[in-house]
């Protein structure tokens with residue numbers, strides 16, 4: 786019996802964030818994270834406290850347990866044809882499950898493979914686009930990638946943007962923290978104006994009203 790991947794949900798949408806914002810993509814959301822259980826009652830004690838995502842279980846759109854072949858079939862079935870097929874592996878923390886055989890199987894099916902990771906786990910070099918989003922209280926294990934996308938502000942000094950500015954990324958983004966009753970946009974704009982290495986990343990899917 787071959788291994789299975791636990792998938793929360795899988796859907797076709799536009800990448801909302803970062804340097805690839807606006808690009809059509811199949812999102813594959815893996816179940817589970819190493820920085821929060823995903824349960825509201827644990828949020829205050831979690832390493833990562835501001836998460837905007839439900840990544841528990843397999844009950845979302847197209848969720849379930851999939852073998853490698855089934856996973857690739859699912860993702861490929863959601864691509865409409867044309868363009869450059871693109872799959873964004875997210876979660877939860879996708880690198881708890883995403884492995885080299887699955888990455889290479891997506892690529893063999895014609896997909897470019899992206900990952901959204903919290904940067905605490907090693908990143909397989911086969912991945913085509915690596916987005917790292919460091920978290921204040923988690924040790925950063927990744928210092929190279931395509932984009933570093935820091936949720937801002939995180940009040941802890943360990944997550945100040947200056948801590949990441951010298952790392953080997955091609956793009957540096959500050960993404961305003963989406964937090965009930967708070968507006969972090971003006972602080973994000975102000976930091977980017979005074980530190981031009983950084984660009985603003987808006988969560989444009991939320992503005993557009995898509996997944």
Ligand SMILES: C[S@@+](CC[C@H](N)C(=O)[O-])C[C@H]1O[C@@H](n2cnc3c(N)ncnc32)[C@H](O)[C@@H]1O
Pocket residue numbers: 818835836837838875876877878879901902903904917918934936960961962963964988
């Ligand atoms: C839900 S996470 C999943 C991938 C991975 N665990 C990570 O943290 O990068 C996807 C992206 O959403 C960002 N994010 C999570 N909660 C957010 C919030 N409340 N406001 C803005 N961005 C948020 C994360 O930092 C990450 O860049």
Ligand SMILES: Nc1nc2[nH]cc(C(=O)O)c2c(=O)[nH]1
Pocket residue numbers: 798799800801802812838875876901990995996
């Ligand atoms: N449209 C869209 N873009 C995204 N970029 C990163 C996301 C994520 O949750 O990882 C996300 C998401 O959930 N939806």
Ligand code: SF4
Pocket residue numbers: 818819820821833834835836837838840876877878903920
């Ligand atoms: S590391 Fe990512 S998935 Fe995990 S709790 Fe934080 S934002 Fe959510």
Ligand SMILES: [Mg+2]
Pocket residue numbers: 837838
């Ligand atoms: Mg999201």
